[in-house]
Amino acid sequence: MCLGIPGRVVEVHDDAGLRMGTVDFGGIRREVCLSCTPDAGVGAYVIVHVGFAITRVDEGEALRTLEVLRAMAGVVEGELGEPLPSVEKQVAGDSVD
Template structure:
Protein backbone atom coordinates (compact mmCIF):
# COMPACT_ATOMS: atom_id res chain seq x y z
CA UNK A 1 0.00 0.00 0.00
CA UNK A 2 1.21 3.51 -0.75
CA UNK A 3 0.06 6.97 0.16
CA UNK A 4 -0.53 9.16 -2.87
CA UNK A 5 -1.14 12.88 -2.55
CA UNK A 6 -3.21 14.80 -5.12
CA UNK A 7 -1.79 17.91 -6.73
CA UNK A 8 -2.43 20.17 -9.72
CA UNK A 9 0.03 20.33 -12.61
CA UNK A 10 1.26 23.91 -13.08
CA UNK A 11 3.99 23.42 -15.67
CA UNK A 12 5.16 20.57 -17.94
CA UNK A 13 8.68 20.39 -19.36
CA UNK A 14 11.22 18.02 -20.88
CA UNK A 15 14.21 17.26 -18.68
CA UNK A 16 16.80 15.26 -20.64
CA UNK A 17 14.04 13.31 -22.41
CA UNK A 18 11.94 12.79 -19.28
CA UNK A 19 8.55 14.51 -18.89
CA UNK A 20 8.61 16.47 -15.65
CA UNK A 21 6.13 18.85 -14.06
CA UNK A 22 5.85 21.40 -11.32
CA UNK A 23 2.90 20.27 -9.20
CA UNK A 24 1.09 22.33 -6.56
CA UNK A 25 0.02 20.56 -3.36
CA UNK A 26 -2.06 23.25 -1.66
CA UNK A 27 0.65 25.90 -1.86
CA UNK A 28 3.67 23.60 -1.74
CA UNK A 29 5.27 23.09 -5.15
CA UNK A 30 7.37 20.08 -6.09
CA UNK A 31 8.98 18.62 -9.19
CA UNK A 32 7.21 15.43 -10.27
CA UNK A 33 7.99 12.85 -12.95
CA UNK A 34 5.15 12.30 -15.46
CA UNK A 35 6.54 9.09 -17.02
CA UNK A 36 3.55 7.05 -15.78
CA UNK A 37 0.94 9.68 -16.74
CA UNK A 38 1.77 10.58 -20.35
CA UNK A 39 -1.47 12.51 -20.94
CA UNK A 40 -1.11 14.77 -17.88
CA UNK A 41 -1.15 18.43 -18.88
CA UNK A 42 -1.27 21.84 -17.25
CA UNK A 43 -4.35 21.98 -15.01
CA UNK A 44 -4.57 18.19 -14.64
CA UNK A 45 -4.80 16.73 -11.14
CA UNK A 46 -2.47 13.81 -10.48
CA UNK A 47 -1.88 11.47 -7.56
CA UNK A 48 1.81 11.57 -6.61
CA UNK A 49 3.83 8.96 -4.73
CA UNK A 50 7.56 9.46 -4.02
CA UNK A 51 7.92 12.03 -6.79
CA UNK A 52 6.06 10.12 -9.51
CA UNK A 53 2.58 10.94 -10.79
CA UNK A 54 0.91 7.52 -10.76
CA UNK A 55 -2.57 8.40 -12.03
CA UNK A 56 -4.76 11.29 -13.12
CA UNK A 57 -7.90 12.26 -11.20
CA UNK A 58 -10.57 14.88 -11.69
CA UNK A 59 -10.78 17.94 -9.44
CA UNK A 60 -13.66 16.50 -7.40
CA UNK A 61 -11.71 13.34 -6.56
CA UNK A 62 -8.59 15.38 -5.75
CA UNK A 63 -10.58 17.54 -3.30
CA UNK A 64 -12.25 14.50 -1.75
CA UNK A 65 -8.85 12.87 -1.17
CA UNK A 66 -7.41 16.08 0.30
CA UNK A 67 -10.38 16.35 2.67
CA UNK A 68 -9.78 12.78 3.89
CA UNK A 69 -6.08 13.55 4.47
CA UNK A 70 -6.98 16.75 6.36
CA UNK A 71 -9.42 14.81 8.54
CA UNK A 72 -6.73 12.23 9.31
CA UNK A 73 -4.29 15.00 10.29
CA UNK A 74 -6.96 16.58 12.49
CA UNK A 75 -7.57 13.26 14.25
CA UNK A 76 -3.85 12.84 14.92
CA UNK A 77 -3.60 16.40 16.26
CA UNK A 78 -6.58 15.79 18.55
CA UNK A 79 -4.97 12.61 19.86
CA UNK A 80 -1.63 14.35 20.46
CA UNK A 81 -3.21 17.48 21.89
CA UNK A 82 -0.98 19.69 19.75
CA UNK A 83 -0.62 20.65 16.10
CA UNK A 84 1.47 18.54 13.77
CA UNK A 85 4.74 20.15 12.68
CA UNK A 86 4.50 22.15 9.46
CA UNK A 87 6.82 22.05 6.46
CA UNK A 88 10.47 22.83 7.13
CA UNK A 89 11.43 26.36 6.20
Template sequence: MRRRERDSRTRSAWASAASPVLEVHDNARLRMATVVFGGVRREGCLGCTSGTDMGSYVIVHVGFAITEVDEAETRRMLEVLRAMAGSVATELGDPLP
Protein backbone atom coordinates in the same frame (compact mmCIF):
# COMPACT_ATOMS: atom_id res chain seq x y z
CA MET B 1 11.05 13.65 17.06
CA ARG B 2 14.09 15.03 15.28
CA ARG B 3 13.52 17.63 12.55
CA ARG B 4 14.93 15.40 9.77
CA GLU B 5 12.49 12.61 10.69
CA ARG B 6 9.55 15.04 10.77
CA ASP B 7 10.51 16.57 7.41
CA SER B 8 10.78 13.11 5.87
CA ARG B 9 7.35 12.13 7.19
CA THR B 10 5.85 15.39 5.93
CA ARG B 11 7.20 14.70 2.44
CA SER B 12 5.72 11.20 2.52
CA ALA B 13 2.30 12.58 3.37
CA TRP B 14 2.56 15.12 0.57
CA ALA B 15 3.50 12.44 -1.91
CA SER B 16 0.26 10.58 -1.29
CA ALA B 17 -2.12 13.45 -2.02
CA ALA B 18 -3.43 14.69 -5.35
CA SER B 19 -1.53 17.68 -6.65
CA PRO B 20 -2.35 20.10 -9.46
CA VAL B 21 0.07 20.28 -12.39
CA LEU B 22 1.26 23.88 -12.72
CA GLU B 23 3.79 23.47 -15.52
CA VAL B 24 4.95 20.74 -17.91
CA HIS B 25 8.48 20.69 -19.34
CA ASP B 26 11.16 18.34 -20.68
CA ASN B 27 14.26 17.49 -18.69
CA ALA B 28 16.82 15.22 -20.37
CA ARG B 29 14.06 13.85 -22.63
CA LEU B 30 11.81 13.09 -19.66
CA ARG B 31 8.42 14.75 -19.45
CA MET B 32 8.37 16.52 -16.09
CA ALA B 33 5.84 18.61 -14.18
CA THR B 34 5.86 21.18 -11.44
CA VAL B 35 3.15 20.23 -8.95
CA VAL B 36 2.04 21.90 -5.74
CA PHE B 37 0.57 20.62 -2.49
CA GLY B 38 0.19 22.66 0.63
CA GLY B 39 1.92 25.60 -1.00
CA VAL B 40 5.10 23.62 -1.70
CA ARG B 41 6.21 23.18 -5.30
CA ARG B 42 7.83 19.88 -6.29
CA GLU B 43 9.04 18.27 -9.50
CA GLY B 44 7.48 15.03 -10.69
CA CYS B 45 8.10 12.79 -13.68
CA LEU B 46 5.08 12.29 -15.97
CA GLY B 47 6.47 9.17 -17.67
CA CYS B 48 3.77 6.94 -16.14
CA THR B 49 0.86 9.25 -16.92
CA SER B 50 0.59 9.88 -20.64
CA GLY B 51 -1.70 12.73 -21.59
CA THR B 52 -1.28 14.62 -18.31
CA ASP B 53 -1.12 18.37 -18.91
CA MET B 54 -1.31 21.65 -17.03
CA GLY B 55 -4.41 21.82 -14.87
CA SER B 56 -4.55 18.04 -14.39
CA TYR B 57 -4.35 16.51 -10.91
CA VAL B 58 -1.90 13.70 -10.24
CA ILE B 59 -0.88 11.45 -7.37
CA VAL B 60 2.90 11.76 -7.00
CA HIS B 61 4.93 9.11 -5.18
CA VAL B 62 8.71 9.29 -4.82
CA GLY B 63 8.90 11.85 -7.61
CA PHE B 64 6.73 10.03 -10.15
CA ALA B 65 3.16 10.89 -11.09
CA ILE B 66 1.59 7.44 -10.76
CA THR B 67 -1.98 8.26 -11.75
CA GLU B 68 -4.18 11.13 -12.81
CA VAL B 69 -7.34 11.93 -10.83
CA ASP B 70 -10.18 14.25 -11.67
CA GLU B 71 -10.78 17.49 -9.82
CA ALA B 72 -13.92 16.21 -8.07
CA GLU B 73 -12.02 13.20 -6.66
CA THR B 74 -9.25 15.55 -5.54
CA ARG B 75 -11.77 17.72 -3.67
CA ARG B 76 -13.28 14.64 -1.97
CA MET B 77 -9.82 13.43 -0.97
CA LEU B 78 -8.85 16.80 0.51
CA GLU B 79 -12.15 17.00 2.42
CA VAL B 80 -11.41 13.63 4.02
CA LEU B 81 -7.85 14.69 4.85
CA ARG B 82 -9.06 17.96 6.36
CA ALA B 83 -11.63 16.06 8.43
CA MET B 84 -8.72 14.06 9.83
CA ALA B 85 -6.63 17.21 10.36
CA GLY B 86 -6.43 16.78 14.12
CA SER B 87 -4.99 13.29 13.76
CA VAL B 88 -2.64 14.33 10.96
CA ALA B 89 -1.41 17.39 12.89
CA THR B 90 -0.68 15.14 15.86
CA GLU B 91 1.11 12.61 13.66
CA LEU B 92 3.11 15.01 11.49
CA GLY B 93 3.31 18.06 13.71
CA ASP B 94 1.95 20.29 10.92
CA PRO B 95 -1.63 21.18 9.93
CA LEU B 96 -2.96 20.40 6.47
CA PRO B 97 -3.36 23.31 4.07
Protein backbone atom coordinates in the same frame (compact mmCIF):
# COMPACT_ATOMS: atom_id res chain seq x y z
CA MET C 1 3.84 5.00 5.51
CA CYS C 2 3.67 5.99 1.85
CA LEU C 3 0.67 7.68 0.33
CA GLY C 4 -0.42 8.79 -3.11
CA ILE C 5 -1.19 12.50 -2.76
CA PRO C 6 -3.38 14.33 -5.31
CA GLY C 7 -2.12 17.55 -6.84
CA ARG C 8 -2.63 19.82 -9.85
CA VAL C 9 -0.06 20.03 -12.64
CA VAL C 10 0.96 23.68 -13.07
CA GLU C 11 3.94 23.25 -15.41
CA VAL C 12 5.24 20.56 -17.75
CA HIS C 13 8.81 20.43 -19.07
CA ASP C 14 11.49 18.09 -20.35
CA ASP C 15 14.50 17.32 -18.17
CA ALA C 16 17.19 15.43 -20.11
CA GLY C 17 14.54 13.49 -22.03
CA LEU C 18 12.36 12.81 -18.97
CA ARG C 19 8.85 14.31 -18.85
CA MET C 20 8.70 16.32 -15.63
CA GLY C 21 6.37 18.88 -14.13
CA THR C 22 5.61 21.08 -11.19
CA VAL C 23 2.63 19.84 -9.19
CA ASP C 24 0.72 22.01 -6.71
CA PHE C 25 -0.59 20.25 -3.61
CA GLY C 26 -2.86 23.04 -2.42
CA GLY C 27 -0.08 25.59 -2.11
CA ILE C 28 2.92 23.29 -1.77
CA ARG C 29 4.73 22.76 -5.07
CA ARG C 30 7.02 19.86 -5.87
CA GLU C 31 8.90 18.64 -8.94
CA VAL C 32 7.31 15.40 -10.15
CA CYS C 33 8.07 12.86 -12.87
CA LEU C 34 5.14 12.76 -15.33
CA SER C 35 6.44 9.93 -17.53
CA CYS C 36 3.80 7.45 -16.25
CA THR C 37 0.98 9.92 -17.02
CA PRO C 38 1.69 11.12 -20.57
CA ASP C 39 -1.84 12.52 -20.96
CA ALA C 40 -1.56 14.76 -17.86
CA GLY C 41 -1.04 18.34 -18.97
CA VAL C 42 -1.23 21.69 -17.22
CA GLY C 43 -4.42 21.85 -15.13
CA ALA C 44 -4.79 18.07 -14.76
CA TYR C 45 -4.94 16.45 -11.34
CA VAL C 46 -2.63 13.51 -10.68
CA ILE C 47 -1.91 11.14 -7.82
CA VAL C 48 1.76 11.40 -6.84
CA HIS C 49 3.64 8.65 -5.04
CA VAL C 50 7.35 9.02 -4.16
CA GLY C 51 7.86 11.74 -6.77
CA PHE C 52 6.03 10.01 -9.64
CA ALA C 53 2.59 10.88 -10.96
CA ILE C 54 1.02 7.42 -11.19
CA THR C 55 -2.48 8.23 -12.48
CA ARG C 56 -4.85 11.06 -13.33
CA VAL C 57 -7.83 11.85 -11.11
CA ASP C 58 -10.72 14.29 -11.52
CA GLU C 59 -10.67 17.57 -9.60
CA GLY C 60 -13.56 16.69 -7.28
CA GLU C 61 -11.96 13.44 -6.20
CA ALA C 62 -8.59 15.17 -5.72
CA LEU C 63 -10.09 17.85 -3.46
CA ARG C 64 -12.10 15.30 -1.43
CA THR C 65 -8.98 13.19 -0.94
CA LEU C 66 -6.95 16.20 0.22
CA GLU C 67 -9.63 17.01 2.81
CA VAL C 68 -9.56 13.43 4.14
CA LEU C 69 -5.77 13.56 4.35
CA ARG C 70 -5.91 16.89 6.21
CA ALA C 71 -8.29 15.33 8.70
CA MET C 72 -5.66 12.66 9.40
CA ALA C 73 -3.58 15.11 11.42
CA GLY C 74 0.08 14.94 10.56
CA VAL C 75 -0.07 12.33 7.79
CA VAL C 76 0.21 14.73 4.86
CA GLU C 77 2.78 16.83 6.65
CA GLY C 78 4.89 13.71 7.11
CA GLU C 79 4.71 12.89 3.41
CA LEU C 80 5.27 16.40 2.01
CA GLY C 81 7.32 17.87 4.83
CA GLU C 82 4.94 20.77 5.49
CA PRO C 83 1.23 21.35 6.17
CA LEU C 84 -1.28 21.72 3.35
CA PRO C 85 -3.42 24.87 3.10
CA SER C 86 -7.19 24.44 3.16
CA VAL C 87 -9.15 23.31 0.10
CA GLU C 88 -10.73 26.77 -0.05
CA LYS C 89 -7.28 28.24 -0.68
CA GLN C 90 -6.56 25.69 -3.43
CA VAL C 91 -9.87 26.38 -5.21
CA ALA C 92 -9.41 30.15 -4.85
CA GLY C 93 -5.91 29.86 -6.29
CA ASP C 94 -7.18 27.91 -9.30
CA SER C 95 -5.39 30.06 -11.86
CA VAL C 96 -2.57 28.21 -13.57
CA ASP C 97 0.82 29.91 -13.46
